[in-house]
Amino acid sequence: MNTVRTVRRGTRPKLMMASGVALGAAVTLVLAGCSSGEDVGPKTADCPDGVITLSVLRAENNVPNDAELNDYSNSVKGCVKFKTQDVPFSQLADKISVLAPTGNAPDIVGYDSPNTTDYASKGILLPLDKYLPAGWKEDVLPATLKEQSYQGKVYSMGVQQDVLTIYYNKDLTDAAGITVPTTIDKAWTWAQARDAMAKCQKGTPGTPDIYGLAPTQLGDGTPGTVYGDLVMMRSAGDPKAPQDSSAYKTFYALSPDGKSADGWLNTPEAVDAAKFYQSLFNGPTAVSSKTGRPNAFIDGKACFDIYVGEQALNLKKANVPFKWGNAPMPYIKTPIVQTGALTVGVMAKSKHADAAAKAVAAMSTAPAVTKYNQDAIRMPTLQSVYNSLPMFHEPPFDMEYNELLQWGQPRPVTSSFSQYNDIVAKALKDIAYGSDPQQRLNQAVSQLQPILSSGR
């Protein structure tokens, strides 16, 4: 017995140290678990109802941002305070659906606007109609109003719009002898755009030294987002064609009642467009990359880049050594951009629904929203705000605004948007990686159909 003990004695101090640390940690752990914040403070002269703390769930670096929340807090003399929780954008929808039914649901949520139908139809968002300022409905962009309403009620007022334009590195395009269109009536078709990209690209297609088209900055930086890439397939359709034609259906990519994708997402037009889309990433026609390369455009490693208005801000911040501009989105048959951006809503279960709704309404109307649009360089959703901000009347933002007004279409409207978004994005990614477009779109449709028709 003694020998065994002696042999192992050496480890004792370390073990004791470890246990000591663990003990201390456990005590703190228990204490930390017991303390919980009170969400209504004492009544004061300034705040007859006490100080209310509202919890906010939002995508990282997005609405409602700290500046908006602080400004509102100050405007009500500090009687409303906020407790924020940031999650990465890609986890936002999952997080909302996990939290919605629990006692931990936030009061205010910054969410992606195409989910409005989903959340509203399941009763997790509070209608904001009685908080809308007079004249708001006349002032707001029709696309925003449509996207953020459900069965005639408004569930979110919208604070921003974002659309894609195609940025170009003027030094590189000039060197390649390419003239880039700068007004939306001269927009390229995708065939023209791909030729220009191929002409400007340097090095082996697939892994070039200078990309024709920068690997996307949307999503996880690899191809296949619904927001950025489905739009190409939709542009192969035609809204003016007869309503039972496949051209018409291609343009909408989902039936108007949101219950069917079959014959909408996998039309012959969409399949052809998907084949073209595939050619951007594969073989000798490749002008972009299957894997990501963050900031390729800003680093001067790409001729073109499809991105939202934030790009202008990033280019200015990086103080890039080249000249740049932006061109309208290329299309196949019908020019189109998809609308919708992160927006702010109130959870129906909130214990402080009234205070939360007032805060959201205040943050979504002038002057708060003017300040936000200006600081964050996000396009306004209110016509009056747009008129008051000259910067949005100049390049590169005038292009975005024109596209928004003339080409803007909501993303497919369905109460199962997060499922639609996920399944279609995976199909697009596989097509970019080389899957058979026809087969893969059919597969996506067969996965989607039961979900859509059950309306979950």
Place this chain on the structure above:
Amino acid sequence: MTLTTTGPPSTRAAGGQQRPTTTQPRRIVRSGGRVLATIVIVLVIIVAFLGPYIWMFASGLKTQNSIFTDVFPVSWKTFIPLHATIENVVELFTERDIGQALVNSGLVAGGQVLGALVVCCPAAYALTRIKFPGRNIIFALILATFMLPAEALALPMFELIGKLGIEDTLVGVGIPWIANAFGLFLLRQAFEAVPVELDEAARLDGAGHFRIFWSVVLPNVRADLVTFVLTIFLFSWNAFLWPLIAIQSPEKQLVQVAIAQSVAPGELPNWGLSFAGASIATIPLLVLFIFLQRQLIPGLARSGMK
């Protein structure tokens, strides 16, 4: 088996049976070859295992752009931050509150370690030192929980801690994994290695189970306890999906989740931040490991003996 009769001469020589003087030059060649092979194997291991880590640590101290320019072509610059910048690290601490997350992870891991010690040691004692009917069934049922993928259980677990009213607390994130089947398995192996004669001797002295447990068995498995502590700490520190789901308040976030925000799945990664975040999440364990590996590795190795 033909192999028993036909061994190559060289292996027989190495076996030390017949060693004629004529094989001397060959032995030198052979040992020269062996040294060379050893060097090659060690080099491959360095490249395959150390290389990525050095790249990770170095890149965390670079700007995103210089990470790319330094990768192509591969050179010593790839692995050395020539113009080191701590801006990634600073951003993680100031804007993403990694400091708080590190503290939280330390608390949860520490709490889990302590809880697991308190719960698993007596259980391992009962399973190895006391004979009672159904012992093996109970052990099998406990071991079966090791097969439960934590990710698959995350959803009902979230439901459960909601019902218990401990959602969004550090307790809620830590307590479900205290009854750790793998930990118990490790301890059971260790306890079995302590000779039963010691128990018998103590029992003759009038000791009961508690005293045998406390003063006979535990002192003899100290080294294994270090292994156990480290293993539990490791599981806890590295857990990702469960803390992601279980914690909502930012001030209670754990380090892997905080890191994943700069490495966000489905998010355009900023390589510099991602590398820095990955380094910060790894370094505490690395330090712990380097100090305690003399206990950890033999401890884990012992679990492979039986």
Place this chain on the structure above:
Amino acid sequence: MATISANKKSALGRIAKRFAPAGGGRARRDYAAAALFLAPFVILALIFQYGPLVLMIRNSFFDYTLINPDLSTFVGFDNFVRIFTDSGTVQSLVVTLLLAVGVVVVTIPLAFLLAVFLNGKLPARGAVRTMIFLPVITSSVVIATLWTFLLNANGLVNSALGAVGISPQPFLTSGSQALPAIIALTVWQQLGMATVLYLGGLQALPKDLMEAARIDGANGFQRFVHITIPMMSRTTVLVVVVITVFALQSFAPAYIMTGGAPNGTTNTLVYLIYRTAFTLQQPGYASAISVLLLVIALAISLVQMRLLRTRWDY
């Protein structure tokens, strides 16, 4: 379980007597002590392991959404039937099994040889052991992130290949390379643990047995084949079980690196479960897949233990 709780009650009444000298009723006192010693663990395991398990099994018979869990319908075995009619799920099952088999097949010989190598006289043994153990102590999130960057078109591996004149490989975007890449990553992550377990086994080899074989004229190779390998069979069972369970639970690579692409070739079961429950809002169906995964993990472990034991037991 019933005996335990019954014994626990009697145990509480006997705490005072527990330290009394041994004599009549020792067995009963033993049961009481066992119950007392096991109780904390068993209670926690019942609540936090079996509790969610029961919830999961119950959920697998319902159809509902996370966002609105009160609206649920009992669907019997529909979710289970759906697993085998849904080609995506069947593919995911195949992918996961391929991953597990691939990882085991590569890791076992590699770890074994590495352990033999490290068991010999080697100057930098400790350092080498530390290096291969690094991935074991690194979180899956960090490893998946690191490997995303290693295997990127602009990543370190392609750059290194380029330096020796090999054109860039589409590791994570090609249907034929993505799963092997994930297997390679998992092997890299698990090799250290497997090697250390084998080292332990090698060091526990009875020296006198080796000596006896040597005296009987067995050469080094023969001793390796006829003594070392069979004696390692129990260690192998342990290593195989640990690695298999680990591979079956693979989540971070699919979640962080590939999203299951290309064409579902890296769509591991646990990732499918996560995505089905959270993104596709079908937690009932996800629970059914979880139940299946659990059954598979248990079955594989039992079969492996049984097979290897009967063949090699000594």
